[in-house]
Amino acid sequence: MTDLDAFDPGPWLGRSRSLEVRLDPFPAAAFAAALDREDAPGEGDPLPPFWHHLYTGEPVRAADTGADGHPRLGLFLPPVPLPRRMWAGGRLAVRRLPRIGQVLRRVSTIRAVTPKRGRSGTLVFVLVEHRFTDEEGALFTEEQDIVYREPRPLAAAAEPWPLPGPPAAERRWTPDEVLLFRYSALTYNGHRIHYDLAYAREVEGYPGLVVHGPLIATLMLDLLRDRWPGARLVRFAFRAVAPLFAGRPLRVAAFVGDAAEERVTLVAFGDTGRLAMRGEAVLARP
8 A cells, every 4th residue: 555545635625724815016016027017007906817826825834834845735735645746727717806905815625636647657636726705705716726746757748739820919938037036926935946946956857947837827818918908807727738947938829719709729838839838718808
């Protein structure tokens, strides 16, 4: 019997915790500056989709921090006996966006713990649901797919992803170490793969610092905002396929899936043209 065979997820299913935070203007202004944007939301303005991650990082005591910089397992997330942990994807269903200056409340619940075995080894997926409200009621719901895995070498890169046609919008970035540091600080993300190059290379086996998955997802949604400024995001889902690294160019592109431009495929590529993240957004046109 392995440690994973002995692990019982039952006591962790349904576990919940709450967070309440005021949406101060500074984190949004700081993030906009880090992205070279000049449209930072001010008091009373809606917070752009996925920017709520600037406000939902929770303080973690040094004694409760694991060797990888994450909060140690067993605090809220289950103590799955696999050493590597990362965010594999997620979904967002939006009723309303919160506004700067309001108080945001989040209730987080562990909905599923699913072990899987495949070519990439043993994996355990943990589904965490976050429900966000303000004083007027429901705002949006976010689901996060968190994956635990064995310490294995990186898989061989996939072949370049065939484009479905000319993109409706695209943008190129070269995220540097400063941007990764600022995003880690603003989101209170202590995972060392984003700022500790020696750890990323020598412990987790990456060739460089890893660009945050939620940062890539945010760049996707910001591309939507710029291309369709009057549209309202209804749903968004994304899945991480392969990591991207600091100092290397990345490309974010949007492809329209219907004549009404309401369903959009979003993709992020690395410098070799290989797919790193794929998502789909549903927009409500004005």
